[in-house]
Amino acid sequence: MARPELEALAHWVASVDVDVEDARLRERLFATMLDWSTALVAGIGHPLFEPYKHALTTPGEVGQASLAGLPIKQPAVAAMAFNAAVSHFHEVDDAHRTSTSHPGITVIPVVMTLAELERLDARTVASAIVAGFETIIRVGSHLGAGHYEVSHTTATAGSFGAAAAAARALGLNAQQTLWALGHAGTQASGLWQFLDDKATAAKAFHVATAVRNGLAAARMAQVGIAGAEHILEGPRGMRRAWRLEGCDVAWLTPGDTPMIHDVTIKGWPVCxxxxxxxxxxxxxxxxxxxxxxxxxxxxxxxxxxxxxxxxxxxxxxxxxxxxxxxxxxxxxxxxxxxxxxxxxxxxxxxxxxxxxxxxxxxxxxxxxxxxxxxxxxxxxxxxxxxxxxxxxxxSLRRGDPEAPWSRAELEARAAGVLSLSACAIDTAGLVNWCEALAAQSDRWSAQALFAMIPHVAGEERS
Missing domain, CATH: 3.30.1330.120 (2-methylcitrate dehydratase PrpD)
Structure with missing residues (x-):
């Protein structure tokens, strides 16, 4: 059988190592973390916050992973699924044009939960985020506009992005990473039918599902359970299942510049x-x-x-x-x-x-x-x-990579996004937390983010 089309991407994901001396990448990581963290805080108090809390968490169940706005801790899967959904409630999270996806919400919640549980350092976290972004963007762009007509790419390619991020965070080798991508593809799903049926509140569930798929895929590979290496191109793979034609295989090979640089930071809280x-x-x-x-x-x-x-x-x-x-x-x-x-x-x-x-x-x-x-x-x-x-x-949008926000504009935008939240947070402290991750500071921690976020009134500790 031919070499897997995802092989080069799997090797890249397993070996990527973010260099703190790369000033452009450092600035992009700062912008990315500020975008996602403000979207997360903004989701607290949204009308969907309580319903999703009850749907995705189990009362009385105790774990080690933090949930935004809640004084309880839950197992990793529940926590990352909840945090992913909350960060998508207001539609203020990032986007990528060609892949028609929201990379941050499918990648960063997985990495933040693993960073908290595994006590990962900032360099590993930054590398895992870059790996996840590369994967969702490349797989989503490969699947193309025909796929997006029916399937929500953030959910489908997002499963790959979450798996890649988890694989890099957990230190999987190239073979294990390829298996993780295979497991992710087996689970990938997410249909636009909810729009036709006016079930828009279900959209954030797609994101929760993607991160759950991603972590499960990486854990399967970590313990040596092989995944489908030809998950895209195989005779019973994804392209055949979805009847996709004309998918450009060149998208699956990483280049010299990480795809995280091509992401848009949105100027409006709408589609x-x-x-x-x-x-x-x-x-x-x-x-x-x-x-x-x-x-x-x-x-x-x-x-x-x-x-x-x-x-x-x-x-x-x-x-x-x-x-x-x-x-x-x-x-x-x-x-x-x-x-x-x-x-x-x-x-x-x-x-x-x-x-x-x-x-x-x-x-x-x-x-x-x-x-x-x-x-x-x-x-x-x-x-x-x-x-x-x-x-x-x-031709393009404000906040596209061709028209990026300045640092001052990013911080002003952050204040606007945070105004959507039901809780107050130290904006300067949040900015410093994002900068610490980008700078790979020894003082950075995932726990520090959740410690900054106030708890919603009425919650009790488990």
């Missing part, structure tokens, strides 16, 4: 498929607020994928509103930006926005569909009663 359109609408509003409010028609042109994922027309909840391009564009043009501070129940219930939505048409652009997922193109057209048209267009 990333509409961010370019929101950037357009924001520019139009800032240029002429009166024109935006009085416009007769609004035409939003997006790739087909955006309509499929972010095409909810009549959102009935905040969760659904995050996947409604028409609603979010209307809010922006009405002067009520759906940003970290403004996305609220009051926004959802604003009758002015609901009336404005009747003027908004969201359509596919064949040209933009052809450029997806390499780009996130969008065009917003405003048409007045007199027939005058104003157009704004974007």
């Amino acid at each position: 990333g498929q509409m961010h370019s359109a929101l950037d357009c609408a924001q520019a139009l509003y800032e240029r002429d607020p009166a024109r935006c409010r009085q416009v007769k028609r609004v035409r939003v042109e997006l790739p087909a994928s955006a309509l499929a994922i972010a095409g909810i027309t009549e959102p009935e909840s905040l969760a659904e509103a995050k996947f409604s391009t028409a609603f979010c564009i209307s809010a922006m043009l009405c002067g009520r930006a759906p940003d970290f501070l403004g996305f609220s129940q009051e926004l959802l219930e604003d009758p002015t926005i609901r009336r404005f939505m009747r003027r908004v048409e969201v359509v596919e652009s064949a040209e933009f569909s052809a450029r997806f997922p390499r780009e996130r193109p969008a065009r917003v057209k405003l048409e007045s009663d007199e027939g005058e048209t104003v157009v704004e267009e974007r």
Whole structure:
């Protein structure tokens, strides 16, 4: 049988070692950790926090792993699944264009739990994070847009990313890492049907499942249980099962620059498929607020994928509103930006926005569909009663690697994300914790993060 297509990636994951002297990678790790940790804290107090707590944890069960916002400790699997889900509640976590995935939420919770249990040093943690990001991004990009049409890549490729991160954190060799990827592929699942059935609250469960899959896969390989080495390309592998064609095998071979550098840090707390359109609408509003409010028609042109994922027309909840391009564009043009501070129940219930939505048409652009997922193109057209048209267009989003946040902007963004939380946290302390990881400080620890996060009122220690 031919050499496994994942072999080169498995070797890379097993050997990657982050160099603290790499200033660019150090800055990216800082941004990555700040993005994820603020998303985690923001999820505390979200309406889904309590339901997910009851679903993913077991009362009275005691472990050694911390859960954000709770004064209890649980076994590793429950803790990392819970933390992963919580960090996805507000849709403020990172994203990657070509793989159409959220890498951080499927990688970092696994590493943080293992770091706490195994007392891992910062260098091992940083290396495991880089390994996990490389894997979810490369596998997700390999599976392609056809896979994303039906499957939630964050859940499917995310199982691979979590497995790779766990494998590197646990010190697995290349053969064991390849087996772990095979075990991850056997478990990988996650379908978009929840959007069609208006079950958007289930989305974070995909992330919880991915991290559970990843740890289980690595543990299986660690004890010597072989996994399917040809899990992607085999006659009964994933591509055959999902009827995928045209998957570019070149994506599976790591290059000189880690893929973590290609991740987007989001500028809006909504589905990333509409961010370019929101950037357009924001520019139009800032240029002429009166024109935006009085416009007769609004035409939003997006790739087909955006309509499929972010095409909810009549959102009935905040969760659904995050996947409604028409609603979010209307809010922006009405002067009520759906940003970290403004996305609220009051926004959802604003009758002015609901009336404005009747003027908004969201359509596919064949040209933009052809450029997806390499780009996130969008065009917003405003048409007045007199027939005058104003157009704004974007190819990429604010926060994409081509348009990164500055350090000052990252810290300001962090404050905005943290404002979504039900608990207060020392922002400066959180920033320092992220910097300590990036700098591979001997004083860094995973426990320090959970010690900073206040507990939700009413919880009792087990």
